Amino acid sequence: QVQLVESGGGLVQPGGSLRLSCATSRLTFSIYAMAWYRQAPGKQRELVASITSGGATNYVDSVKGRFTISRDNAKDTVYLQMNSLKPEDTAVYYCKAYNSYYNSNFWGQGTQVTISS
Numbered sequence: 001q002v003q004l005v006e007s008g009g010g011l012v013q014p015g016g017s018l019r020l021s022c023a024t025s026r027l028t029f030s031i032y033a034m035a036w037y038r039q040a041p042g043k044q045r046e047l048v049a050s051i052t053s054g055g056a057t058n059y060v061d062s063v064k065g066r067f068t069i070s071r072d073n074a075k076d077t078v079y080l081q082m083n084s085l086k087p088e089d090t091a092v093y094y095c096k097a098y099n100s101y102y103n104s105n106f107w108g109q110g111t112q113v114t115i116s117s
Contacts, residue, residue: 001026002024002025002026002027002097002106003024003025003026004022004023004024004027004095004096004097004106004107004108004109005019005023005024005025005065005108005109006022006044006093006094006095006105006108006109006110006111007020007021007022007023007099007104007111008020008021008054009093009111009112009113010101010104010110010112010113010114011019011050011114011115011116012085012113012114012115013025013115013116013117014085014086014087014115014116014117015069015082015084015085016063016085016115017020017041017082017083017084017085018082018085018113019079019080019081019082020036020079020082020095020113021078021079021080021082022034022036022077022079022080022095022108023075023076023077023105024076024077024078024097027076027097027106028074029071029073029077029097030068030073031048031053031054031099032053032097032098032099032104033051033053033073033095033098033099033100034051034069034076034083034086034095034097034098035048035049035050035051035091035094035095035096036048036050036069036080036095036096036100037092037093037094037095038089038091038092038095038113039042039091039092039094039110040090040091043091046060048063048067048070048080048093049063049067049068049069049080050062051069051070051071051078052106053071055071055099055113056067058109059114061086063082063089066083066084067080067081067082067083068081069081070095078095080093083111085115087115087116088115089105089115090113090115091111091113091114092110092111092112092113093111093112093113094108094109094110095107095108095112096108
């Protein structure tokens with residue numbers, strides 16, 4: 001079955017950087033839009049960034065200028081480069097693949113990101 005596997009999370013000091021990866025398998029990756037969500041303790045899951053199959057990107061205001069989403073269709077992988085990290089970025093980060101035409105979506109298992117000194 002389709003798998004999405006996130007990696008790259010960890011503990012970083014404020015101001016630091018992390019690069020999350022989401023490797024997919026058994027997915028026609030190139031036709032799927034991809035997104036990163038996050039969920040902090042006691043809060044709802046929120047959309048952080050998305051990238052269409054054509055490469056158009058979108059970001060939540062709180063991460064604009066700090067985070068960059070990208071995709072490598074040759075590797076069936078989506079990335080989230082996170083710079084200037086803040087304690088409020090602490091959350092479990094999830095990868096999602098979605099295709100509205102086929103009404104299809106898949107989630108990864110999440111990776112923990114903790115920003116603390």
